Amino acid sequence: MTELAVITPTYREDAExxxxxxxxxxxxxxxxxxxxxxxxxxxxxxxxxxxxxRCRIWTVSELLPARYLHxxxxxxxxxxxxxxxxxxxxxxxxxxxxxxxxxxxxxxQTVLLADSDVVLVRPVRAQRFAIDGQPLLFREEKGVTxxxxxxxxxxxxARKLFGxxxxxxxxxxxxISPFNFWDPAVVRALQERIHHTTGRHWLDAFTTQLHISEFxxxxxxxxxxxxxxxxxxxxxxxxxxxxWDRQPLDHEAAIAFAxxxxxxxxxxxxxxxxxxxxxxxxxxxxxxxEIV
Numbered sequence: 001m002t003e004l005a006v007i008t009p010t011y012r013e014d015a016e017x018x019x020x021x022x023x024x025x026x027x028x029x030x031x032x033x034x035x036x037x038x039x040x041x042x043x044x045x046x047x048x049x050x051x052x053x054r055c056r057i058w059t060v061s062e063l064l065p066a067r068y069l070h071x072x073x074x075x076x077x078x079x080x081x082x083x084x085x086x087x088x089x090x091x092x093x094x095x096x097x098x099x100x101x102x103x104x105x106x107x108x109q110t111v112l113l114a115d116s117d118v119v120l121v122r123p124v125r126a127q128r129f130a131i132d133g134q135p136l137l138f139r140e141e142k143g144v145t146x147x148x149x150x151x152x153x154x155x156x157x158a159r160k161l162f163g164x165x166x167x168x169x170x171x172x173x174x175x176i177s178p179f180n181f182w183d184p185a186v187v188r189a190l191q192e193r194i195h196h197t198t199g200r201h202w203l204d205a206f207t208t209q210l211h212i213s214e215f216x217x218x219x220x221x222x223x224x225x226x227x228x229x230x231x232x233x234x235x236x237x238x239x240x241x242x243x244w245d246r247q248p249l250d251h252e253a254a255i256a257f258a259x260x261x262x263x264x265x266x267x268x269x270x271x272x273x274x275x276x277x278x279x280x281x282x283x284x285x286x287x288x289x290e291i292v
Contacts, residue, residue, distance in 0.1 A: 001107050001108060001109060002030070002032045002033060002034070002107065002108045002109070003030050003032070003033070003108065003109050003110065003125060003126035004029055004030060004033045004108055004109070004110055004111075004112060004124065004125075004126055005033060005034055005035075005036060005106045005108035005110075005111050005112070006025050006029065006033060006034070006035045006036065006111070006112045006113075006114055007036045007038065007099055007102050007103060007106075007111055007112070007113050007114070008021065008035065008036070008037050008038070008113075008114050008115070008116060009037075009038040009039075009060075009095050009098060009099060010037060010038070010039055010047070010116040011039055011040055011043050012042075012043045012046050014116035014117070014272055015043075015046055015047070016278055017116050017117050017272055017278070017281065018037075018047075018116045020119050020281065020282065020285060021114060021116060021117075021118055021119055021120075022035055022037075022050055022055065024119045024120035024121065024267075024285075025054075025114075025120060026054060027120070028120040028121070028122060028123050028124050028266070029120070029123075029124050030125065031054075033054065034053075034054055034055065034056055035050075035054060035055045035056070036055075036056050036058060036102055036106070037050065037055060037056070037057050037058065038058045038059070038060060038063065038098050038099075038102060039057065039058070039059060039060070040059065040060055040077065041059045041060065041061055041070065044057060044059055058098075058102065060079075060094060060095075060098055063098045063101045063102055064079065064094075064097075064098070064101070064203070065201075065203065067081055067082040067083055068080070068081055068082075068089070068203075068207075069081075069082055071088065077091045078090055078091060078094075079094050079207070081204060081207065083204070084204065084208070087208070087210075089207035089208075093206070093207055093209065093212060094207065096206075096212065096213070096214035097203055097206050097207055097214070099113055099214055100187055100190070100191065100202075100206070100214055100217075101203065103182050103184050103187045104184060104187045104188045104191060105184075106184050107184070108184060109126045109183075110126045110129050110135075110181050110182070110183065111181065111182045111183075111184055111187075112124070112179065112180070112181055113179070113180045113181070113182065114178070114179050114267070115178040115179070115269065115272075116272065117178065117269050117270060117271060117272040118178050118179045118240065118267050118268070118269045119267060119268055119269070119285050119288075120266060120267050121261070121265070121266065121267060121268050121285065121288040121289045121291075122265070122266045122267075122289070123266070124266045124267075128239075128266060129181045129236075129239075131234050134233060134234065135183055135233055136181070136233060136234050136235070136236040137175070137219060137222050137223070137232070137233045137234070137235060137236070138175055138177050138180050138181060138215070138219070138235075138236060138237060138239065139173050139174070139175055139219060139223070139232075139235035139236070139237065140173065140174040140175075140235075140237045141173055141235060142171035142172070142173070143171070143172075143173060143174025143237075144170055144171060144172040144173065144174045145170055145171050146169075146170045146171075148170075150211060151172075151174065151176075151213075151216070152167070152170060152172070153211045154211060154212060154213035154216040154217075155167045155172055155216055155220065157209055157211060157212050157213075157217075158212075158213070158216050158217045158220040158221070159220060159224070161193075161194050161197060161198065161205060161206070161209075161217070162193055162194070162197055162220065162221060162224070162225055163193075163196075163197040164220075164224055164225070173219060173223065173235075174216075175213075175215045175216050175218065175219025175220075176213060176215045176216065177215065177237070177239070177240060177242075178240060178242060178269045179239060179240035179267045179269065180215055181239070182218060186218070186221070186222060186226065187218070189221075189226070190202075190217065190218060190221045193221065193225060194206065236264075238262050238264040238265060239264065239265060239266060239267065240265060240266075240267040240268065240269055241257075241260065241261045241262060241265040241267070241268045241269070241288070242268070242269045242271075243257050243269070243270055243271060243274070244271050245271065245274055246271065246273050246274050247274060248274050248275050248276045248277065248280070249270060249274060249276045249280055249281075249284070250280065251280060251283060254270075254276070254280045254281070254283045254284040254287075255283065255284070255287055257270070257284055258283075258284045258285075258287035258288045258291070259287070259291075261288045261291050268284065268285065268288045270284060
């Protein structure tokens with residue numbers, strides 16, 4: 001068993017920023033850490049150059065059972081479950097499902113789930129994700145408020161799939177992050193719980209949902225199923241320094257963002273939706289890496 005594995009679903013539009021993430025994985029994780037990169041079949045050729053001892057390129061189809069058939073109409077992509085063709089599973093739902101499918105297969109102590117626009121900026125070891133041997137959980141207490149309609153739906157869907165009572169009134173915990181950490185053994189238990197509750201393969205139950213969040217699913221499982229009768233695991237929401245601003249950063253803003261890097265953060269994220277130029281992103285990356 002290795003200490004760490006990293007999973008990143010990505011695609012051609014994020015190829016440039018993915019390169020920065022991958023370089024940081026090689027630099028800041030132990031030498032036996034493998035970066036598992038999941039891409040659409042049409043984009044595989046763009047990422048094959050990364051394949052090697054520390055990088056495995058998967059296509060989405062490789063992580064799904066053969067009954068999931070890929071369909072495409074223009075720019076829209078989906079998968080059809082041959083056992084239940086309607087409704088097709090949208091690309092966004094499938095992207096979440098393959099994180100769960102990949103994590104369950106890995107023989108690692110901790111799996112790091114990193115979006116393409118994340119970059120590691122400090123050394124990362126498995127002990128970063130535990131306190132006194134007890135695994136941490138990414139959790140922002142009271143992060144889901146009454147006005148966050150989709151988050152509330154995600155909580156309710158998770159509880160339904162686990163056979164739990166409806167969620168209490170908000171605020172509720174938020175478990176969503178562009179850089180997260182899971183225990184593969186917990187992921188496998190999560191899959192089994194969904195199968196036990198629904199009587200269906202976990203993937204079929206997951207992909208028939210119109211609205212779902214893989215991170216809220218994992219968090220609710222840990223907090224409300226595994227620790228239903230005991231204290232919840234310690235929370236950690238400091239692991240990644242983020243900016244969700246959709247406006248491009250300039251040089252000054254990039255430096256200001258980097259200077260706010262917290263002492264416990266090992267990664268940073270400048271949202272790809274900001275369309276911040278690559279040279280400006282790298283200014284922020286380099287400055288973050290300099291901060292001890």
